[in-house]
């Protein structure tokens with residue numbers, strides 16, 4: 593097996609390497625003998641609390657929201673579940689309508705939470721389809737919203753195709769109607785500018801391991817005037833919404849990663865877009881290779897292609913042997929090489945391998961060119977020499 597240093601890592605959307613600056617600030621909280629429950633009143637507890645609050649400030653600054661709106665969770669999955677279930681249950685308790693509207697290409701953390709609410713608890717669920725480019729039609733989505741709608745959930749950017757959704761058009765219209773709007777911003781944060789307040793977003797989800805922070809820690813943003821029902825019951829930490837002893841080391845790492853992402857957003861956006869377009873241009877000149885998702889409304893780090901006539905798993909494994917790490921679908925599904933619901937929703941070709949290359953910190957032009965050369969060698973063996 594190749595060592596980590598020999599592999600060109602183009603799977604940042606699955607998880608991203610922890611930045612050295614992040615490891616650095618986490619280490620003191622992980623060293624043997626370090627203690628500090630952020631809810632304890634003694635000086636060690638207060639020190640831990642101060643570190644958590646500094647991280648909360650960093651996240652709030654990166655998002656342009658207030659620290660009170662930042663609630664720490666165990667990751668994106670928990671944040672999505674807490675937001676959607678919590679908002680629907682709060683609406684039920686208040687005697688308001690509890691219907692849900694979402695899109696067909698949400699991450700399973702959203703889609704399956706919504707389907708569970710429908711199948712187990714009987715809430716009405718409308719799943720709005722997308723075009724072949726992976727975008728929802730804002731009018732169609734808003735038409736699905738009725739007087740009984742408790743929450744609309746639409747991701748800011750899709751984890752597989754990289755398509756960016758028109759949340760900026762949908763959110764303000766929902767705010768006018770007083771409907772809660774949840775957006776999964778797990779893939780978008782650190783890649784494109786977000787305007788949670790301007791877009792009328794009630795609750796959003798972040799996951800640190802997608803922006804060079806540690807795994808197992810995330811954020812649910814929550815508007816100050818909203819009080820969802822908790823999913824986890826316990827010590828009533830985090831505005832009483834999210835119980836559980838805080839993961840101080842993880843939160844400190846998340847805060848540092850958020851600050852880094854904020855500082856790099858503009859430059860990395862330009863740099864990654866240039867690399868992305870270089871990869872798209874080179875790959876789509878190959879016979880049978882076409883781009884999936886939206887040509888322009890896409891994340892700066894995402895390239896998703898269909899390779900006609902190829903087998904997805906075999907191509908991924910051949911690339912892996914050649915030292916290129918990519919993905920055939922979203923990470924959560926890639927263990928079982930199943931066709932994803934996203935590919936079905938955009939009616940992607942069934943006789944093609946669908947590959948996602950996701951770029952990030954450390955990706956260089958040389959990496960892109962190696963990736964193109966290796967895929968060319970695989971797809972055009974007669975002219976380029978078979979592996």
Ligand SMILES: Cc1ncc(COP(=O)(O)O)c(C=O)c1O
Nearest residue numbers: 667668669699701751778779799
């Ligand atoms: C769009 C999206 N939402 C949610 C998640 C889940 O986040 P986590 O891994 O932190 O549970 C992911 C992870 O792949 C994702 O891409």
